[in-house]
Amino acid sequence: MEIRKILLPTDFMEGASGAADYTADLAKHYGASIDILHVVYDVASAVGWYMPQLSYDEFYKDIEKNALKELEHVYEKQLKDVRSVNRFIARGNPADEILNYASTNRIDLIVMGTHGRKGIDRLIFGGTAEKVVRNAKCPVLTTRINEHSTVMVHNELAPTTNTG
Numbered sequence: 001m002e003i004r005k006i007l008l009p010t011d012f013m014e015g016a017s018g019a020a021d022y023t024a025d026l027a028k029h030y031g032a033s034i035d036i037l038h039v040v041y042d043v044a045s046a047v048g049w050y051m052p053q054l055s056y057d058e059f060y061k062d063i064e065k066n067a068l069k070e071l072e073h074v075y076e077k078q079l080k081d082v083r084s085v086n087r088f089i090a091r092g093n094p095a096d097e098i099l100n101y102a103s104t105n106r107i108d109l110i111v112m113g114t115h116g117r118k119g120i121d122r123l124i125f126g127g128t129a130e131k132v133v134r135n136a137k138c139p140v141l142t143t144r145i146n147e148h149s150t151v152m153v154h155n156e157l158a159p160t161t162n163t164g
Helices: 014-030 043-047 053-073 094-104 119-125 128-135
Strands: 005-009 033-041 085-092 109-113 140-143 150-153 156-159
Touching (some): 014 033, 014 140, 085 094, 128 140
Parallel strands (some): 033 085
Antiparallel strands (some): 140 150, 150 156
């Protein structure tokens, strides 16, 4: 297996931090570079709300500026020994943007955290990781932070024990 480029999508939540640990270890092992991607969810296009263009653009420029600042320092300790780390911001539906980025940039592996939402939360917020796993053209490793985490590579489940 040849892994040269790993994509680490992040929403800056705890699950993404756990995925950063896996990503760093894999990148060091394979000598791969890491692309960190944060997607700013475009609410207006998703629900069809009307927002005056000026306020809409300013609103998202501010969010993207703050997200870029966060990306500059996020996972700094975990990724310090990785040879190449690049950071990117996209705007849109997170699953669609992750899939598009991976395809366009010839990503060899996507490593992402999941929230493990259920019920109404899952219905409202959707299953970004599930959509990525289902539609990605490259392997996807998902991690979930809890006492007994599950790692999913495409559709194969393998239970693991979280000792940390």
